[in-house]
Amino acid sequence: xxFDGLGMNLGNLSRLSSAKTRSISPENxxxxxxxxxxxxxxxxxxxxxxxxxxWKISPSVRIxxxxxxxxxxxxxxxxIQQIWMTPTGAWRFSILRIYWDEQALPSVECPIGDFFAxxxxxxxxxxxLAVCVNPGSAFNCxxxxxxxxxxxxxxxxxxxxxxxxxxxxxxxLTDVPEDTAYFHAQFRRVNPLPYKEVYTILExxxxxxxxxxxxxxxxVNNEGxxxxxxxxxxxxxxxxxxxxxxxxxxxxxxxxxNFENKLTKQYxxxxxxxxxxxxxxxxxxxxxxxQRFGMYRWHITDPIRFExxxxxxxxxxxxxxxxxYLPLQDDIASVAFWYQTLPAAPFPALPDRDxxxxx
Numbered sequence: 001x002x003f004d005g006l007g008m009n010l011g012n013l014s015r016l017s018s019a020k021t022r023s024i025s026p027e028n029x030x031x032x033x034x035x036x037x038x039x040x041x042x043x044x045x046x047x048x049x050x051x052x053x054x055w056k057i058s059p060s061v062r063i064x065x066x067x068x069x070x071x072x073x074x075x076x077x078x079x080i081q082q083i084w085m086t087p088t089g090a091w092r093f094s095i096l097r098i099y100w101d102e103q104a105l106p107s108v109e110c111p112i113g114d115f116f117a118x119x120x121x122x123x124x125x126x127x128x129l130a131v132c133v134n135p136g137s138a139f140n141c142x143x144x145x146x147x148x149x150x151x152x153x154x155x156x157x158x159x160x161x162x163x164x165x166x167x168x169x170x171x172x173l174t175d176v177p178e179d180t181a182y183f184h185a186q187f188r189r190v191n192p193l194p195y196k197e198v199y200t201i202l203e204x205x206x207x208x209x210x211x212x213x214x215x216x217x218x219x220v221n222n223e224g225x226x227x228x229x230x231x232x233x234x235x236x237x238x239x240x241x242x243x244x245x246x247x248x249x250x251x252x253x254x255x256x257x258n259f260e261n262k263l264t265k266q267y268x269x270x271x272x273x274x275x276x277x278x279x280x281x282x283x284x285x286x287x288x289x290x291q292r293f294g295m296y297r298w299h300i301t302d303p304i305r306f307e308x309x310x311x312x313x314x315x316x317x318x319x320x321x322x323x324x325y326l327p328l329q330d331d332i333a334s335v336a337f338w339y340q341t342l343p344a345a346p347f348p349a350l351p352d353r354d355x356x357x358x359x
Contacts, residue, residue, distance in 0.1 A: 004174045006079055006144065019174035024072045025167060026058045031074060043164070060166040063157040071167060072153040078173040080145035086138050087112055089163040091121050092356045095156040100182045101149040101342060109347055110187040111356065112155070114335050116141060117278070117296045119217030121358050124279035127271045130213060130298045130337075133278075143212075143337070145183040146176045158353045181209050181339035186347050189333035189356070192221060193316050196327045201231075202336035203311040204348075209340025210303035211310060214252075218293045219331030222318055225258050226328055229315030235306040244304065249314065253277060253295045267293075274298050290331075298337075312336060 003012070005019025024031040027039055042058025063069045087094050091113025098108035113119055116139035117131050126133040132140040145151070151171070157163050186202060193199055201214060211233070220226045227249030232242040246252045250259050254275035261268040271278040279294030304310075316328040350356075 005172050019172045022171055024169040026061050060164050063163050065157060065160050068154050068156040070154050072169050074151040076173055077148050077176050078171055080169055080171045082170040083141045085167045087165045089159050092358055093159040097154045099152040100147045105346055107182055107344055108185040110185050110335055114187050117215045119294060119333050120281060120292055126278045129273045129300055143183055146180045148176050182342055183339055184344060185335055185337050187335050189351060191331040192329040193332055195329055198313045198315050199332050201312040201314060201334045204345045205310040206345045207341040208307050209338055210305040211338040212303050213298040213337035215296045215335040217333040220291045221330050222328055224318050226318050228317035231314040233304055234311040236308045253297050274300060
């Protein structure tokens with residue numbers, strides 16, 4: 001069969017395809033063939049004054065306070081295959097949105113830091129198959145994002161000051177198979193979680209698809225261990241009880257026993273292709289008073305498939321002194337990643353800037 005150039009991996013790198021490779025960056029806003037590096041205006045025009053066109057005149061764009069900037073508008077059929085970004089400013093105040101096939105509502109709506117598993121606004125290295133965060137603050141993702149009519153990507157600056165963004169979208173133009181679904185990502189935050197309530201990672205999903213990943217930025221407001229809670233996947237009509245129920249927070253993120261190094265008696269960071277606890281923010285004894293954690297779990301080889309609907313929740317549980325569970329009231333944010341058919345149900349309204357802020 002003719003190879004469409006999608007689903008790239010080591011096993012098909014040798015296959016030829018008529019798919020067309022293109023790339024959008026500030027040096028080629030449209031991704032047009034033969035137009036890269038042709039800018040005559042840009043953020044580094046003064047740096048290239050002695051060299052002229054073709055010498056890094058437009059490597060970035062500036063987005064004013066309150067501005068929404070369209071970064072990509074790709075007509076036709078194909079797929080985003082890699083995204084690289086490095087933004088300035090507060091990452092929670094930079095909102096990434098992606099729209100598929102002329103849809104009025106975004107299928108991705110998320111602060112840029114959380115989308116790249118960096119919800120606490122500080123650099124922490126991450127090495128996985130789907131997302132990599134590299135020195136000094138380089139965000140990369142490798143989720144394949146197919147579209148059939150158009151892909152449109154915007155970035156909104158909620159901050160009170162101008163931001164600078166360097167970016168590159170590498171994509172292919174090709175036929176997309178009939179059974180291919182659309183990439184989605186949704187952000188949520190609750191601070192604090194009300195007593196005895198479960199945290200909702202995702203709900204209201206309608207259509208057929210599969211869940212492929214979770215990122216969580218978890219801020220602990222109590223002493224002691226905080227990860228006894230179970231994650232639950234309610235699918236296709238599940239009501240009181242889910243089809244899938246985990247055994248604990250650290251277990252879902254592919255760790256065990258409190259993420260503790262048994263020799264040092266400390267939490268231990270780890271970053272693997274499919275899961276990790278890659279960020280731990282430890283109190284410094286003065287103003288950095290709270291323990292904070294960043295965790296990811298990618299369902300790349302074990303996607304959670306649903307035919308009609310999906311809801312995902314996780315409990316926040318610690319321990320009381322007498323050996324009973326303690327429902328926690330923590331600062332919890334998350335991003336759910338999944339593929340599904342269109343149209344998708346509307347997302348909950350994104351919190352305002354004050355609620356998004358990390359203090």
